[in-house]
Amino acid sequence: MIYMTSPPPRDQVEAEGHQHSTDSAFADFVLGCQDGLVNVLGIILGMAAATRDVRLILVASIAALGAESISMGAVGYTSTMARRRLYLSVADRESKELKERVAFFRSQSSISMVLRMQLTSRCCDR
Numbered sequence: 001m002i003y004m005t006s007p008p009p010r011d012q013v014e015a016e017g018h019q020h021s022t023d024s025a026f027a028d029f030v031l032g033c034q035d036g037l038v039n040v041l042g043i044i045l046g047m048a049a050a051t052r053d054v055r056l057i058l059v060a061s062i063a064a065l066g067a068e069s070i071s072m073g074a075v076g077y078t079s080t081m082a083r084r085r086l087y088l089s090v091a092d093r094e095s096k097e098l099k100e101r102v103a104f105f106r107s108q109s110s111i112s113m114v115l116r117m118q119l120t121s122r123c124c125d126r
Contacts, residue, residue, distance in 0.1 A: 028076055036068035 043064040047057045 032072040032076070036065070036072060039068055040064045 040061060044057060044061050047060045051057065
C-alpha cells in the first residue's frame with residue numbers, strides 16, 4: 001500500500017544528523033530531456049527514412065514527444081515513491097532495532113542489579 005504523505009522536513013532530517021541524497025528536480029529534468037531526445041530523434045530519423053511527407057513526420061514527432069513526457073513522468077513518480085518506501089522501511093527497521101537494544105540493556109541492567117544485591121547480601125551475611 002502506498003501512502004501519499006510527504007517526507008519529514010529537510011531541517012528536521014538535518015537536525016537529527018542524517019545524511020541523505022538530495023536529488024534535484026533539475027537533474028531529473030536533464031536526464032528526462034536526454035532520454036526523450038534520443039527516443040524522439042530516433043523516431044524522426046526512422047520516419048524521415050520511410051517517407052518524405054513532412055506533416056507525417058511532424059505528427060509522429062509530436063506523438064512521440066507526448067508519449068515520452070507521460071513515460072518520464074510515470075518513471076519519475078514511481079522512482080520517487082520507491083525511494084520513499086525504502087527510506088521509511090529503513091527508518092522503521094532502525095527504530096525497532098533501537099527499541100530492542102534499549103529493552104535488552106534495561107533488562108541486563110536490572111539483572112545485574114539483582115545479582116549485585118544478592119552478592120551484597122551474601123557478603124554481608126557472613
